Amino acid sequence: MTRGMTSFSLSKVFMFFSAIFLLHGLSPLNASVTRNYTFKVALQNVTRLCHTKSMVTVNGQFPGPRIVAREGDRLLIKVINQVPNNISIHWHGIRQLQSGWADGPAYVTQCPIQTGQSYVYNFTIVGQRGTLWWHAHVSWLRASLYGPIIILPMLGTPYPFVKPYKEVPIIFGEWFNGDTEAIINQALQTGGGPNVSDAYTINGLPGPLYNCSAKDTFKLKVKPSKTYLLRLINAALNDELFFSIANHTLTIIDVDAVYVKPFETQTLLIAPGQTTNVLLKTHSKIPNATFYMMARPYVTGQGTFDNSTVAGILEYKDSHVKRLPLFKPTLPSLNDTSFATNFTSRLRSLASGKYPANVPKKIDKRFFFTVGLGTSPCDLKNQTCQGPNGTKFAASISNISFIQPKTALLQAHFFGKSRGIYSPNFPYSPNWFNYTGNPPNNTMVTNGTKLMVLPFNTNVELVLQDTSILGAESHPFHLHGFNFFVVGRGFGNFDMNKDPSKFNLVDPVERNTVGVPSGGWVAIRFLADNPGVWFMHCHLEIHTSWGLKMAWLVLDGKLPNQKLLPPPVDLPKC
């Protein structure tokens, strides 16, 4: 590349980002700056599908505001709670090196922010660039409290792919006509499955395939012969989604804010918690057509689900003056596990000199956890519960259904007051049974608040094994505080004698949320180099509510930069 071209493209980058930054009051010139945001959590009436409801929002916006920052920046986000609910916000995928107090899951790293109170989340973005997102991390409030986090590369560092003409966040969500807090509370009381959503949304809009919704359609107006960077985020509560744009090919370049080896596809799969950056190259001539972009669920479980489709419209500029034929993409069938498997196996780390895949090679600790649904006894008086055979639905990791403590685990740990709050004895591996075979007679889970303790800098290998106790099901697993490498996956029971020899230690995908295949297993590796208490859970919110969650406690290292810092003075109290 010649000098002239470099300065030309930089000035265009400058112009483009100036536009973004002006919106946010940021200066594009400064590298590594502090960026301040104020998040007022307040009620706001929102209407979709002809239903108006009062929703918990940030700054009255639904979806919530975007955070735009650069790698290396410090973020100070003041969250002010002006609603009756307890609030906490999680910065999903941010590593939070030494800043575990800012991670956000309620009763894990902090007590929630009570009505009328505020808390400043203070953290620095280290070694990450791409798309992440923020969401409430208490009960089901993330149904309406979510938004994108866009992390630009450091100033002067180009993308390792063609420079996009424009960048567009596309955040999928779920709309419920009813109140989501009432829905989850009722489900937990009766023990049955929760009411399903009434629509999926793209940037908060359900689109024309729902009743009374055509005016609430996301439109992407494009120019011919341009490359658009779509930053896709799945913020749906309970559904993995297939996504496709009619007559257009997508190039996957990044997942969970880590670059991957680019590959082309018509359709992609994105689980709750995951992000996917794709390049969309528009046709070279303005076509005589408009195009639907559509998303609908990938479903493996037995229960009811929202079997509907969200659509947005891709429209070439000036083409709207005419009535043009509308093309629809073909999406895989709802239970197309072979599509899911093929798509997932194509994701590989870029593993370049500049963006290496630092896969842990020498493992210090190996763990094997089962994950799946189960039951717990009915505790209703004079009534049967609505779960399987009159019991209550439950879910567990290693057959332990996680009980939320009354105070935050990280506080309990830091101040040496863990007694009665948690025990440091999460089991290494469950009793053997045929995990994916015929279900055992006893489907009851046990309960507890148990943590797995790791010395600083432990190289961890973890196999997550789905169970078929109440039917096999895909579980998008999210680990806080770390990225991990997905070194292996397969169907049936994990075979510790045969399967590890097939692990990919060269260019496995690095991410923060991975699907445990339905009726199968996934093996991940990570380096526990971040002291604190780190939540790990299924990102299907109903499974989290049923107890499919646990936490790791990573101890301090010896050096000053290997220790968790003391909590901020405004850390909320329980």
Ligand code: C2O
């Ligand atoms: Cu995106 Cu623990 O969550």
